[in-house]
Amino acid sequence: MVRSKGIISHRKGLTCEQEYGKERAIAIKEKSRESHKEQVAWNKGLKDCNKGTKAGFQKGHPKFNNYSFPKGHKPWNTGMKGFIAGKNHWNWRGGISKIDKLIRQIPEYKLWREKIFQRDDYTCKYCDTRGCYIEAHHLKQFKILLMLYGIKSLENARSCQELWDTNNGITLCLPCHNKTKLGRK
Numbered sequence: 001m002v003r004s005k006g007i008i009s010h011r012k013g014l015t016c017e018q019e020y021g022k023e024r025a026i027a028i029k030e031k032s033r034e035s036h037k038e039q040v041a042w043n044k045g046l047k048d049c050n051k052g053t054k055a056g057f058q059k060g061h062p063k064f065n066n067y068s069f070p071k072g073h074k075p076w077n078t079g080m081k082g083f084i085a086g087k088n089h090w091n092w093r094g095g096i097s098k099i100d101k102l103i104r105q106i107p108e109y110k111l112w113r114e115k116i117f118q119r120d121d122y123t124c125k126y127c128d129t130r131g132c133y134i135e136a137h138h139l140k141q142f143k144i145l146l147m148l149y150g151i152k153s154l155e156n157a158r159s160c161q162e163l164w165d166t167n168n169g170i171t172l173c174l175p176c177h178n179k180t181k182l183g184r185k
């Protein structure tokens with residue numbers, strides 16, 4: 001025990017004896033001992049209290065449980081599937097796919113295609129195959145022409161000269177045509 005060595009004065013670093021003299025020091029020590037008799041150490045009987053509280057804290061603490069969202073909580077993106085689709089999407093081309101399809105069904109388009117086939121003698125201009133399934137390929141992409149001239153109706157399309165220019169078309173067999181489509185959509 002530290003106390004048996006004598007109470008060290010907080011003022012000078014001297015023992016009680018040195019500071020107050022032998023007699024008085026003994027009296028002080030006695031008094032001190034008496035006053036401490038009834039005291040119970042704060043941690044008496046609390047062996048492992050540290051351990052216990054720590055474990056208890058962890059077990060019941062929400063942070064350490066499998067954290068889950070409160071009932072009724074909605075993820076931020078619920079119901080937002082496709083929320084950038086359509087006109088707000090960066091790749092939106094003003095509904096060109098629709099008019100693209102429509103134009104390919106009108107007689108003018110079929111005539112343009114036929115002119116190219118006849119000019120190329122129904123032969124693939126890439127691989128010289130004849131008599132197989134052929135398609136008319138646009139040298140300048142059809143969709144790009146539609147965008148370029150702002151074609152939004154069949155009337156727009158019919159009045160567009162470049163759209164019906166046979167110099168923008170070439171006859172290709174299916175495999176060759178597919179090759180031209182690689183890397184573009």
Ligand SMILES: [Zn+2]
Nearest residue numbers: 124127173176
């Ligand atoms: Zn070919």
